[in-house]
Amino acid sequence: MSHVSEQQLIDWRRELHSWPELSGHEVETTARLRRWLEEAGLHPLDYPLETGVVVEVGRGETLIALRADIDALPIHEATGLAYRSRHSGVMHACGHDVHSAVMLGAALQLKAIEDQLPGRVRILFQPAEENATGARKLIQAGVLTDVQAIFGMHNEPGLPTGTFATRGGAFYANADKFVVRVVGKAAPVAQPEQGVDSILVASQIIQALQTLTSRSFNRLDSLVLSVTRIEAGKGGDALPGDAEFGGTVRTHDKQVRAELEQRARQIVESIAAANGASATFSWHPGPPVLENDARWATFASQVAEQVGYRVQTAELHLGGEDFAYYLQQIPGAFVSIGSASEFGLHHGGFNPDEALIAPAAHYFSQLAQQALQHLNARCRDAILS
Structure with a gap:
C-alpha cells in the first residue's frame, strides 16, 4: 500500500479507539480527523455540521461518495488492550474507528493520484450512526448534491479477515x-x-x-x-x-x-x-431497510475479487444501518468486510483484526476509481446511442 503506511492507519485507529465519543458529541474525533486530513492536503468542505467532516478529491463532473461512521457506544470496554478506551463507559464497540481509518487511507491514496482521477470522490466521515440521525443530517446539509453513487462498509466479526460479502436488494433490516x-x-x-x-x-x-x-x-x-x-x-x-x-x-x-x-x-x-x-x-420507526442497487453490488464484488478478497454473497442482516437513508436518495452498495473478532458487535470484548484496515483502504480507493470510470463510460455510451 503506497502513500500512507499500514502502521499509520493502525495508529490513527488506535488513537480514535482510545478517545471514543457518543453520537452527536464527536467533537474531538472530528478535530482529529480534520487535522489528519488537512496535513495530507485535504480540506474539509463547508457544510453546516456540528460534528463530522466531509472532504473531496479530484476534478470533473462525475462524482461518487464514500462513507465512514465515527461515533461510539455507551458500553464499558473489557478488552484490556493497551489502547483501550480512556472514556469510562464509552467504547468503539462497533468498529467505527476501524471504518474511519479505512476511509482515511482511501482518501490519502486517492489524493496521491488526484490528477489522474476521472472525476471526484467525496468522502463522508459521518457522525451519529448509532442513533440513526447522522445520515439524515448530512443529507439535509447537502452532501449528496450531484453524487451519482455511494459506497460504504461495515466490519463483520463473524467473517474471517480477507473475506468480503454483499448482496443486491435488501441487506440490513x-x-x-x-x-x-x-x-x-x-x-x-x-x-x-x-x-x-x-x-x-x-x-x-x-x-x-x-x-x-x-x-x-x-x-x-x-x-x-x-x-x-x-x-x-x-x-x-x-x-x-x-x-x-x-x-x-x-x-x-x-x-x-x-x-x-x-x-x-x-x-x-x-x-x-x-x-x-x-x-x-x-x-x-428507525432506519429503513437498506437496499443495495443490484448492479453496484455486483460491481463492488467484482472489484473485491480483483484486489484479492474471498468474495461471498452476504446473508440477510438483521442489524439496522442508517446508510439506508443514502440509498433511498441515490444508488450504491454497502458491503461487509471480515474482522474476525471473538466477540460480536456491541460487546465490551469486541476486538476486530486490524489487518483488515490497509487492504480495505486499498479496496475503496480502487472501487472509487473504477466506479468513476464506469460512470464515464456509461455516459459516453448514452451519448453515442
Missing part, C-alpha cells in the same frame, strides 16, 4: 422500536383482587408478542421482535399500578413491517382490556 405502557390499578400484595396487576398484564402481552412472529407470520420471512427492557414497581408491599416495557423489531419487508405494527398494537390493547387495564402502544 428495518430497525424499529416500540414502547408499551400498561395502566392497571395498584393494590396491597395481600389483597390483589382490589387492583389490576400491571406486571401480570405486561407479562401476558410480552408472551403474546413473542409468539406473534412464530405463529402469525411466514417462518421464511426475516423477522425478529425482542423485548429489551421492562420497568414496574419499586418493591415493597404493593402491586404497581403501571408498568412499561420496550423493545425492537427487525424486518426486511415493508408489508411485513406494517402488518406487524398493526398486529402488535391489537394484541397490546386487547390483552390489556381483557384484564381490566388499559395500554398504549407507541411505534418509533
Whole structure:
C-alpha cells in the first residue's frame, strides 16, 4: 500500500479507539480527523455540521461518495488492550474507528493520484450512526448534491479477515422500536383482587408478542421482535399500578413491517382490556431497510475479487444501518468486510483484526476509481446511442 503506511492507519485507529465519543458529541474525533486530513492536503468542505467532516478529491463532473461512521457506544470496554478506551463507559464497540481509518487511507491514496482521477470522490466521515440521525443530517446539509453513487462498509466479526460479502436488494433490516405502557390499578400484595396487576398484564402481552412472529407470520420471512427492557414497581408491599416495557423489531419487508405494527398494537390493547387495564402502544420507526442497487453490488464484488478478497454473497442482516437513508436518495452498495473478532458487535470484548484496515483502504480507493470510470463510460455510451 503506497502513500500512507499500514502502521499509520493502525495508529490513527488506535488513537480514535482510545478517545471514543457518543453520537452527536464527536467533537474531538472530528478535530482529529480534520487535522489528519488537512496535513495530507485535504480540506474539509463547508457544510453546516456540528460534528463530522466531509472532504473531496479530484476534478470533473462525475462524482461518487464514500462513507465512514465515527461515533461510539455507551458500553464499558473489557478488552484490556493497551489502547483501550480512556472514556469510562464509552467504547468503539462497533468498529467505527476501524471504518474511519479505512476511509482515511482511501482518501490519502486517492489524493496521491488526484490528477489522474476521472472525476471526484467525496468522502463522508459521518457522525451519529448509532442513533440513526447522522445520515439524515448530512443529507439535509447537502452532501449528496450531484453524487451519482455511494459506497460504504461495515466490519463483520463473524467473517474471517480477507473475506468480503454483499448482496443486491435488501441487506440490513428495518430497525424499529416500540414502547408499551400498561395502566392497571395498584393494590396491597395481600389483597390483589382490589387492583389490576400491571406486571401480570405486561407479562401476558410480552408472551403474546413473542409468539406473534412464530405463529402469525411466514417462518421464511426475516423477522425478529425482542423485548429489551421492562420497568414496574419499586418493591415493597404493593402491586404497581403501571408498568412499561420496550423493545425492537427487525424486518426486511415493508408489508411485513406494517402488518406487524398493526398486529402488535391489537394484541397490546386487547390483552390489556381483557384484564381490566388499559395500554398504549407507541411505534418509533428507525432506519429503513437498506437496499443495495443490484448492479453496484455486483460491481463492488467484482472489484473485491480483483484486489484479492474471498468474495461471498452476504446473508440477510438483521442489524439496522442508517446508510439506508443514502440509498433511498441515490444508488450504491454497502458491503461487509471480515474482522474476525471473538466477540460480536456491541460487546465490551469486541476486538476486530486490524489487518483488515490497509487492504480495505486499498479496496475503496480502487472501487472509487473504477466506479468513476464506469460512470464515464456509461455516459459516453448514452451519448453515442
